Amino acid sequence: xxxxxxxxxxxxxxxxxxxxxxxxxxxxxxxxxxxxxxxxxxxxxxxxxxxxxxxxxxxxxxxxxxxxxxxxxxxxxxxxxxxxxxxxxxxxxxxxxxxxxxxxxxxxxxxxxxxxxxxxxxxxxxxxxxxxxxxxxxxxxxxxxxxxxxxxxxxxxxxxxxxxxxxxxxxxxxxxxxxxxxxxxxxxxxxxxxxxxxxxxxxxxxx
Numbered sequence: 001x002x003x004x005x006x007x008x009x010x011x012x013x014x015x016x017x018x019x020x021x022x023x024x025x026x027x028x029x030x031x032x033x034x035x036x037x038x039x040x041x042x043x044x045x046x047x048x049x050x051x052x053x054x055x056x057x058x059x060x061x062x063x064x065x066x067x068x069x070x071x072x073x074x075x076x077x078x079x080x081x082x083x084x085x086x087x088x089x090x091x092x093x094x095x096x097x098x099x100x101x102x103x104x105x106x107x108x109x110x111x112x113x114x115x116x117x118x119x120x121x122x123x124x125x126x127x128x129x130x131x132x133x134x135x136x137x138x139x140x141x142x143x144x145x146x147x148x149x150x151x152x153x154x155x156x157x158x159x160x161x162x163x164x165x166x167x168x169x170x171x172x173x174x175x176x177x178x179x180x181x182x183x184x185x186x187x188x189x190x191x192x193x194x195x196x197x198x199x200x201x202x203x204x205x206x207x
Contacts, residue, residue: 026087026091026094026156026157026160026200027087027090027091027093027094027200027201028196028197028198028199028200028201028202028203028204029090029197029201030083030086030087030090030091030197031193031194031196031197031198031200031201032193032194032197032198032201033083033086033090033197034082034083034086034087034189034193034197035189035190035191035192035193035194035195035197036190036194037079037082037083037086038079038083038185038186038189038190038193039186039190039191039194040079041075041076041078041079042182042185042186042189042190044075045072045075045076045182045185046182048068048071048072048075049068049072049182069129069134073129079189106155107155109155110152110155110156111152113148113151113152113154113155114148114149114151114152115148116148116151117144117147117148117151118144118145118148120144121140121141121143121144121145121147121148122144124140124144125137125140125141125144128140135178135179135181136175136178137181138174138181138182138184138185139171139172139174139175139178139181139184140171141171141185142167142168142170142171142174142184142185142188142189143167143168143171143172143175144171145164145167145188145189146163146164146165146166146167146168146169146170146171147164147168148164149161149163149164149167150164150165150168151164157200157204159196159199159200159203160196162196163192163193163196166188166192166196167188167192170184170187170188170192171184171188
């Protein structure tokens with residue numbers, strides 16, 4: 001009986017330490033919805049690149065007009081904004097449900113560690129756009145987003161680390177297969193987000 005009480009106390013201490021050092025209010029459903037937004041955005045991007053405003057050419061060397069680039073940036077910004085807002089709202093809802101504080105020192109550390117690679121990558125990609133080196137945009141968005149997830153994973157759910165590694169691998173493959181960026185982008189931001197979000201939901205939130 002004493003051993004059982006001792007083990008229960010240890011489990012409770014471990015749980016308290018885990019909650020104090022990790023952001024656990026991240027919602028799996030937000031990943032599923034972010035992936036859905038990304039797939040819709042990818043479809044709009046495909047329509048823009050191959051039907052609306054681009055010059056004729058083969059799949060790998062299609063010439064994208066400046067009008068198409070601007071439209072693609074708006075699509076990407078809209079997808080990112082919807083994903084961020086959805087993530088915040090669902091995390092607030094989950095935190096309230098679990099009687100947790102959403103914004104604390106752990107959350108700040110997670111956000112800072114996530115933003116360092118992400119902002120660095122974003123600035124670098126803007127330079128590439130200015131230099132009209134558009135072929136590297138898709139792989140670099142995947143790689144820097146993956147690095148951001150890995151960097152922030154030590155402050156949140158462990159599955160985020162594997163999500164980040166998956167994005168890095170996809171980004172490297174996309175660098176090798178230049179010209180297929182939209183396909184890899186759809187797999188990463190769309191399919192992988194839905195897959196990992198579903199796993200997180202069924203593992204941590206369903207009950």
